[in-house]
Every structure is written in structure tokens, then in C-alpha cells.
Amino acid sequence: MKTKFINEPENVTSELLEGYVLCYPDKVKLGGENIILRANPKDEGKVAIVTLGGSGHEPALSGFVGEGMLDCSVVGDVFAAPGAQRLFQALQLMKREAGILLVVLNHSGDVMSANMACQLAERAGIRVRQLVTHDDISAGIGAPADDRRGLAGCIPLYKVIGAAAEEGKSLDELIEIGERFNKQIATLAVATGKCTHPQNNALISDLPPGIMEIGMGQHGEGGGGQKPLVSADETAVEMVDLLCRQLQPKSGDKMMLIINGTGATTQMEHNIIFRKAYKELEARGMKVAAGRIQEILTVQEQAGFQMIMAILDDDHIDYLNNRKADAPYWTTIGK
């Protein structure tokens, strides 16, 4: 049974990207098959920020291509990494002396494509370095970084390093700023209900009614245990507690708090969750210095959300709050 407003399933990715660039022609354009570029490219003397990932997570990742964030997003098919060939093509387009910083979410397909494309790029004289994100904590508190997936925490990272790159920071400096942010960020997802793959209708997650699962991955991969759905406040407190166990913030620390809706949960619910998470952090002595409630990375019609938390250094706060960003799905009025 059809449940989605699509045309031919194999055209989903190209058609969604076409619609996107038609809507925001002053900000983004296609630079090749499934490659999204800024409409007004950044000065060549500055480091380019590139990322890659499958489609089906709109507005991620291409929604954040724009001034002060990403220079290029390389898109795979639904939930699938783009191949090394397309990524290598994008790296050739972005080639510059200042170098390219490639942000890779820790999923095996993305990591492999990135490793292959970077090997080829180095041989072609392209200066590129990788920054791998692994903000998911569902593998367990203190689990090795390699075992942790990259979730929506990549998006505030784009904001931080995108602003730093606009400022003229070198590739080495950007790696330092980004890795420091990576160490201090954690994300936890909660899901309920079911969601389907748009191309083959396969259930990518299927939780019984009234059940939630904390620790759900980006493609319905299970992580934590299933249990009965509890109130917004109870859910928020449990998730804040787990994230704080990972990050170990101290009283007085300045925090980032983002609630990312994954598709079917309402903005109303996100606001209610944010309220309690904010109050819980303040009750623990922390100060929320940067907040956001938005669908930044969805998983089709998955009900649930991701809570993203970070301990912020002063430069991170400045890059997040005070520097201009002008991407279709993230705008910051700033310098």
C-alpha cells in the first residue's frame, strides 16, 4: 500500500534535491549528480567544509549548505552512503590550497567511502582531512568512539567549524576546534511507533503501540531497551541524566541543548521536552547557553526525537550564537 507522496522510487533522491535547489536558488545549487554546493561560493583562500551521507533525513544534510556552514554536501541514495566516486568528484570541485575539511558521520558505509575518496584525493594532490563524528551514546556510557554512531550532533558541528572557517581559521585549527567540540557533545535518540523505507516500504522500525525505545539509531537500528512510553518530563529527565553521565558536566558549565524531531513527533511535544530538559540542566547547576528546537535530521515518519547536548567552550558559544549563518535550514543573524 502506498503511504508516501513520491513518484518512481528510484527517483526520490534526485527529485528531492531538485525541488530543494529550485526553492532556494540564492543559497544552493547542484554541482553535479547529487552534489549540493553554495550558490555564492566561499573565498578560495578559506578552508572548504564538505560532508556526505544518505538522503531520507531531510533537511539533513544538504539543508545546511550555505554561508557560515557547509560548502558542499555529497548525497547518497536513501539511507545509503554516496560512493567514493561521487565524493572524489566533489573533492575535486572543492580543491584549494587552504584545504578541505571532510565531516564524516560514523556509519560504516560513509566511513569507507570517505577513506577511499581521501586516498584517491591525496594522490591527486588534493589537501583533505577528515573529522569523524560519533555523538551517539546508545552503545553505552564511555564506549569507544569507533563503536558510537554519528547522529544529528554533526549539525551544530557544521555551525561551529563553518563559522571558524569563514573567519579564516587554518585546516589544523579547524580540526582542533572541531575535535574539542566532538569530545564534548553527546546525542541520545528515543523512538516510538514505526517508520518505513520510502523506496521499498520495508519497516525500518516497528515498535508496538505504547512502547518507546531509548537509543534508537538513525536508520531504526535498535540500541537501548524497549519500555512503556512515559511522560515528557520523565523521558526528558532520563535522557538528560544519561547524557550527563557521558559528558560529566560540572556546575557552572555552559551547555548547548537541541531537541531534533525525527519526523512524526509534533513541535508541541518538542517544546515540552525542551522545557523539562532545560530546567533539569539548570537544576544541576549548568547554564544553557545555546538552544534550538527544530527538525534538523529526520528519519522519515519516525516518531521520537534526538536530544543533543554539549559542554561549550567560549569560542564554541561565539561560533554558534554570534556568527552569521545563512543556510536554508539554519539562519543566525551575526557578523
Place this chain on the structure above:
Amino acid sequence: MELLTIDLFKAMLRQALEEIKKREDEFSRLDAVIGDGDHGTAIVTALSAAVKAAEKQTEFKALLNDMGFGVMLETSGSTSTLLGAFFLGMSDSASGIALDAAGVKAMFAGGLANVAKQTQARIGDKTMMDALIPAVEAMQASASADVRELFEAAATAAMQGAAQTINMKANYGRARNYGERSIGYADSGASSWCCMINAFAECIIN
């Protein structure tokens, strides 16, 4: 035999592809025990891309470079990442139209070194490294100036290494989650890489 010529090396590659094609289903079945069951298809696709890319070049460095690019640009997945890295690493350490024993040793050592950068797996983790590492080490340990003997030593060591994976518990990647269930079956990657190295040796001996 004192020199490995480029024409002989191309013949070795073609023979490796033939042998791997014959055992494609077996490699996929082994992979299905602890993986997604596509290793046979993956290694055939990857090596086919390499062999195709090897046709034009007449010099080792460019030939191996084209093979590495061919694998990585035309195919995807972990099998291609590792095989492509192997050829690119070999390219870094080889040049000319014929290699003596020292040249062959350096070429394979370069290949292994680049693969080792792509994976953290080492001997005992039940991966293709259980075939590749002993093969390259046996080659390095040989004092022979006969390139045939280098490949014989490598093939013998690869076969022993691949056989040992039967009793190993998977310790790397997704397969690790299968724990004890992985014991009793050879690793698909160790088996296919062993098949490739063995085919190199059979080709050069005949």
C-alpha cells in the same frame, strides 16, 4: 626466475580472478555465517574492476595505481576499500617493467602497509589479514632470489593463516557480535585473499 615481468603479473591477476570466480558462492556462504553474505560477489566485482583497469598500462607503478583507482571508483564496500588500498600501496613501492626479488618484496610490503592503515584488524581477528600478513611476512623472510619461490612461500603461509581462522572467534567489525557462533567456519575474506595469493603462485610456477 629472476624477474617478474609486467606481462606475467597481468597473467597472474587474470588467473586470480578466474580462481575467485570459481569459488564465488563458497565465499558468500562463508560470509553469510557472520555477515551479510555478499563477500563472493564483492570480491569478484572488485577484482574484475582491477583486472579491467590493468589492461592498458605497461609499467608497474602506473598499472597498480590504475588498479587501485579502478577498484575504488567503480565499486564500493569494505572489500573494495581493502583491495583498492592494497594495490595503491603496492604502487607506492614499485616501478619499472620488471621486478627482481627485492622489488617484489618491497611491492607486497607496501601493499600490506597501506591495508594496515585502513583496518585495525591484525592476526587472530578472523579477517583477511590472517591470510595477507603471514603471506607478506613469509615473502620478506625468504632469502631466495627466485621470484617463484617468494610466491610459493607466500601461498603456503596464506593457506596456513586462512585455515587457522576456522578456530577463531570473530573479533572485528560487525562479525564480532556473533561471538562463539563464528567458530567452526573459515573467514570469507581470509579465504578469498588466500585464493588470490595461491593463484598468483600457481600461475608463476606453471
